Amino acid sequence: MKKLAKRLKPRRETSEREASRWQEDFAHYLRSECHLAANTVEAYARDLARFFEWLRGRRLQSVKVSDLSAYPAWLAELSLAPKSIARHVASLKVFFKFLQLEGALADNQADLLGSPKLWQRVPHVLSPDQVTELLAAPRRGDPYWIRDRALLEMLYATGCRVSELATLRLRDVHLQERFCKCHGKGDKQRMVPLGLQAVSAVQCYLERQRAELAAKRSPTDDRLFLSTRGQGLRRERIWELIKKYATRAALSNEISPHSLRHSFATHLLAGGADLRQVQEMLGHASIATTQLYTHVDHTRLKQVHKAFHPRA
Secondary structure, eight states: OOOGGGGOOOOSSOOHHHHHHHHHHHHHHHHHTSOOOHHHHHHHHHHHHHHHHHHTTSOGGGOOHHHHTHHHHHHHHTTOOHHHHHHHHHHHHHHHHHHHHTTSOSSOGGGGOOOOOOOOOOOOOOOHHHHHHHHTOSOBTBTTHHHHHHHHHHHHHHOOOHHHHHTOBGGGEETTTTEEEEEOGGGOEEEEEOOHHHHHHHHHHHHHTHHHHHTTSSSOOOBSSBOTTSSBOOHHHHHHHHHHHHHHTTOOTTOOHHHHHHHHHHHHHHTTOOHHHHHHHHTOSSHHHHGGGGTTOHHHHHHHHHHHOTTO
């Protein structure tokens, strides 16, 4: 990679062309040296584009931490949530570190920038009855109800992220052995068991509908869930389907693809599953992330307290 310092010229402001080249080199650095997933690289690119929008009219090399401290406030004026602002700041720190490594900056001013304090948000969780209603929402009369029911069953059975479900390949699903192989963040793989209902729904989809969808595209896409054009189902489309069926089941507007993931974890813990086992199935790098679900299930905490506290 060419040194960015060779391209720097003493201008009063950073040109759009120069900013574009920096962003391209940064994306290459994230992919080739940091080995980040494509979705993560795209997220960094979006955050960086917003930073250069804020920087417009100024020279990057002359920006100090006192100037950068106004950046989170500017993001807040755009009505971004604290979590999104924190992510933008984290992206900026990585970018400045990259520029420093390349010799474009002598000091990493962004490293001194603080991140907004985040409140720990309790995830939205469905009750078992609500999950049942949602999974039954695809019905005869819907063009691809068999696929959609299998899709919902898989999300709840595995607790996988929507991006993981969208990239799931036929070879990753082992119905006879009742498990699937999920490819998580950083392409980390994990084995997740499959329940009988999920196995039955996927088997029905494979036998009755997938071949019809696959025939619409050549060469055939080997992803498990296909669109009406025979291509892999996009995560955005999966989100739309979940919203559609949540509305049909008269569930809250807060329902999202992650709601089934949250419900998966919470219901496992409520049933007595070990926290470490749930962490492994979710693919969390830190158990602290998984511990969030212990705060959701108040019923289990009451049962534990009643069973073991001497004055319960």
